[in-house]
Amino acid sequence: MAKAANILRALGALRQCRRGAASMEYGLIAALIAMAAIGSLNILGDNLSAKFDQLNRAMDDAPIAERAPPP
Known part of the structure; x- marks a missing residue:
């Protein structure tokens, strides 16, 4: 019975302990910021990749300029 009382007393002390709350x-704040950063970088990366693909297609479709003869 004394062992159960000690366990209950220890659980009560843990419930009132605020030392690790901060x-x-x-x-939790750091985890939230990390999730937001990863999500925004993922979206930004997709948009950036699409822009480079668009630029690559535009350069492939552009006419090739003739070189000027040397002077």
Whole structure:
């Protein structure tokens, strides 16, 4: 019975402990910022890739200029 009382007392102390709350909040904020950064870089990367593909197609379709003869 004393062992159960010790366990209950320890659980009560853990419930009231606020020492790690700030660290946990900072960790959650960092995770949220990381998720936002990864998502925006993913979208930006897709758009950038599409722009380079468009530029590549435009350069392939452009007429080739003749070289001027040397002076």
